[in-house]
Amino acid sequence: MTSLRIVMAQINPIVGDIEGNTNKIIATIETAVSRHDPQVILFPELVVTGYPPEDLLLRSSLTHRVERALQRIASQAPNCYVIVGYPRSIDNDLFNAAGVFFGGKLVNEYHKQCLPNYRVFDEKRYFKEGRHTLVMDIFGVPTAISICEDVWEDAPTAGAKAEGAQLMLNLSASPFHAGKQIEREALLAQRAWQGGMPVVYCNLVGGQDELVFDGASMAVSAEGELIARSPAYVEYISCVNASWDGRRLRFDDGEVSDLRPVLEDIYETLVLGVRDYVNKNGFKGVVLGLSGGIDSALTLAVAVDALGAERVEAVMMPFRYTASMSMEDAQSQANVQGVSYKVMSIEAMYDSFMVALSDEFEGMSADKTEENLQARCRGVLLMAISNKKGYLVLTTGNKSEVAVGYSTLYGDMAGGFDVLKDVSKMRVFELARYRNTVSPVIPQRVIDRPPSAELAPDQKDQDSLPPYDILDQVLERYIECDESAETIIAAGYDREMVYRILRLVDLNEYKRRQAPIGTRITERGFGRDRRYPITQKWLIGD
Structure with a gap:
C-alpha cells in the first residue's frame, strides 16, 4: 500500500x-513542503501569468519571461511533483499548458484540449487546442492532467480513462456566478463516475477586473463523494x-469547509472584487x-468590509431637493462604520453652471438637463477628490438602473468601479438585509423608504420606471436568458x-460602453458577457 499526499495550492x-x-x-511550495511533506502540489490554471491575461499573451516578451519563471519553479521541485499552469509557445502556436516538475526539471507537459469561447471566455483568440491526453506515473x-474546461466536457475524461488513469488532477480558473459552486460539485461528481477515478481540482482565487475567482478547491472520490473543499475567497x-x-486510489476524509448561502457568497464576491481591484x-x-x-449604503458597507474604514471616504452632496432624512441616514451610517465623512453642498456649483448656461437655455423650460447637471456637479467633486488623494471613485448604480439608463453620463456614472453593476435592485435590498444580520450598519429606514434619485421635488424612481420587482423579472429574461419581447409577453407581462x-x-448601450466596470455575479453581466453593438436596428420582438 502506497500513500499519496496531494496539496491544493489555491x-x-x-x-x-x-x-x-x-x-x-x-x-507556497516551501510552505506546503514544511507543513505536509507532499508528493504532489497542484496549482491553478495559468497561475504564472494570472488569469485571464488577455492580449498580454500577444506580447513578444512573453515566452522568455515565462521560461525564466519555469526554471525557477523547477529548482523548487526536487522530491515532489509540482504542477503549474502557464502559456507555452511552440512553433508560433500558443497553448494553455500545465507543466509537471520533478527532480529539478520539467518532466511532462499537458496542453488544454477544450478551449472555452463563451460568456466571459475567449480562449480561442489566443490558444491552440491540445491534441493529446496526458496520463503519467506519479509514485x-x-x-491524468487536465485544465479547467476539460472537466466540463466529456472527451478528456473519456480519453484519460481509456489510457488507464486512476486519478485526475485539474488546474482551474473558474470565475464565480451565483450558484456556481453547486454546479462545480455536481460536475466533478459526474466526471469521477464517468472516469471511475478520483478528481482533485485546484481553483484560482482573487479578483481580476470584473471577474472574481472564488477558490473552493475540491477533491472527490471515484464514487463522486466530496472528500475535501477549501475555504472560498482566501488563499x-x-x-x-x-x-x-x-x-485503486482511495482518499481519507479531508477538510470540508462550509458551503455558504447564496447571498453570503454574492456579498463576499463583491467584497473580494473591490479589495483586489x-x-x-x-x-x-x-x-x-x-x-x-x-x-x-450597500456600496459603503462593501467598501468598508473590503478595505477597512480608514481607507474609505464618504461624501454627502446635498441640493435643495435632498430630504432631511437622507442627510440624517447618511450621517448615521458613516458614524456607525467609522469612515471619513464630508458634506459638500452643490447649490453654489449648480447655480454657477446655470448662470453660465443662461443665454444658451433662454426661452427653454426645465427638463432632464437640470437634473443631469446636479449629478454632474457631484461627479466633478468626487473626481477632484480622487485626483488629489489618489482614491478610486466607486459609483453606486445597480444593474437595473444600468440596464435602462437610469443614470447620468459624467455624473453618477463618473468613477472607476461600480460595485453593484451586476446586482439587480431587488437583490440590493436582499444584500442590505443580509449585511445587517452580520452587524447593523445600514439604517433600516434606508431599506424601507421608496428609492429616489432626489433630482426633483418628491421624486420617486417608480415615477419613471415600473416597480422594481417587475422590472427585474423582465430584465433577467431579456439580458440573462436572451428572451425576445414576444416570449416575455407570452409569460404574462404587459406588452407596452x-x-x-x-x-x-x-438605447442605453452607448452609456454602458462608457460606464466603469463592476464585479460580475450573474451568468450575464454587462461587460465581457454581453457585447451588443451600439448602432443597430435589431427587432426586439423576435
Missing part, C-alpha cells in the same frame, strides 16, 4: 506580474491523503457619494411595458 496571482507570481508559487499511480493550502493498492491597481483608498439611499423596457435597454 493562490491569488496578479495578471502580468510573472516575477511576483513566481515568487508566490515558490513561497506508481497512473495520473489556502489544503492537503488530501490517499492510499494506492496498485489498482483597489489593491492590485495601487489605489490608496476609495471615495463615494453617500446619498442616504440604499445603493450607496415590455417593449418600453427592452427599448430602453437597447
Whole structure:
C-alpha cells in the first residue's frame, strides 16, 4: 500500500506580474513542503501569468519571461511533483499548458484540449487546442492532467480513462456566478463516475477586473463523494491523503469547509472584487457619494468590509431637493462604520453652471438637463477628490438602473468601479438585509423608504420606471436568458411595458460602453458577457 499526499495550492496571482507570481508559487511550495511533506502540489490554471491575461499573451516578451519563471519553479521541485499552469509557445502556436516538475526539471507537459469561447471566455483568440491526453506515473499511480474546461466536457475524461488513469488532477480558473459552486460539485461528481477515478481540482482565487475567482478547491472520490473543499475567497493550502493498492486510489476524509448561502457568497464576491481591484491597481483608498439611499449604503458597507474604514471616504452632496432624512441616514451610517465623512453642498456649483448656461437655455423650460447637471456637479467633486488623494471613485448604480439608463453620463456614472453593476435592485435590498444580520450598519429606514434619485421635488424612481420587482423579472429574461419581447409577453407581462423596457435597454448601450466596470455575479453581466453593438436596428420582438 502506497500513500499519496496531494496539496491544493489555491493562490491569488496578479495578471502580468510573472516575477511576483513566481515568487508566490515558490513561497507556497516551501510552505506546503514544511507543513505536509507532499508528493504532489497542484496549482491553478495559468497561475504564472494570472488569469485571464488577455492580449498580454500577444506580447513578444512573453515566452522568455515565462521560461525564466519555469526554471525557477523547477529548482523548487526536487522530491515532489509540482504542477503549474502557464502559456507555452511552440512553433508560433500558443497553448494553455500545465507543466509537471520533478527532480529539478520539467518532466511532462499537458496542453488544454477544450478551449472555452463563451460568456466571459475567449480562449480561442489566443490558444491552440491540445491534441493529446496526458496520463503519467506519479509514485506508481497512473495520473491524468487536465485544465479547467476539460472537466466540463466529456472527451478528456473519456480519453484519460481509456489510457488507464486512476486519478485526475485539474488546474482551474473558474470565475464565480451565483450558484456556481453547486454546479462545480455536481460536475466533478459526474466526471469521477464517468472516469471511475478520483478528481482533485485546484481553483484560482482573487479578483481580476470584473471577474472574481472564488477558490473552493475540491477533491472527490471515484464514487463522486466530496472528500475535501477549501475555504472560498482566501488563499489556502489544503492537503488530501490517499492510499494506492496498485489498482485503486482511495482518499481519507479531508477538510470540508462550509458551503455558504447564496447571498453570503454574492456579498463576499463583491467584497473580494473591490479589495483586489483597489489593491492590485495601487489605489490608496476609495471615495463615494453617500446619498442616504440604499445603493450607496450597500456600496459603503462593501467598501468598508473590503478595505477597512480608514481607507474609505464618504461624501454627502446635498441640493435643495435632498430630504432631511437622507442627510440624517447618511450621517448615521458613516458614524456607525467609522469612515471619513464630508458634506459638500452643490447649490453654489449648480447655480454657477446655470448662470453660465443662461443665454444658451433662454426661452427653454426645465427638463432632464437640470437634473443631469446636479449629478454632474457631484461627479466633478468626487473626481477632484480622487485626483488629489489618489482614491478610486466607486459609483453606486445597480444593474437595473444600468440596464435602462437610469443614470447620468459624467455624473453618477463618473468613477472607476461600480460595485453593484451586476446586482439587480431587488437583490440590493436582499444584500442590505443580509449585511445587517452580520452587524447593523445600514439604517433600516434606508431599506424601507421608496428609492429616489432626489433630482426633483418628491421624486420617486417608480415615477419613471415600473416597480422594481417587475422590472427585474423582465430584465433577467431579456439580458440573462436572451428572451425576445414576444416570449416575455407570452409569460404574462404587459406588452407596452415590455417593449418600453427592452427599448430602453437597447438605447442605453452607448452609456454602458462608457460606464466603469463592476464585479460580475450573474451568468450575464454587462461587460465581457454581453457585447451588443451600439448602432443597430435589431427587432426586439423576435
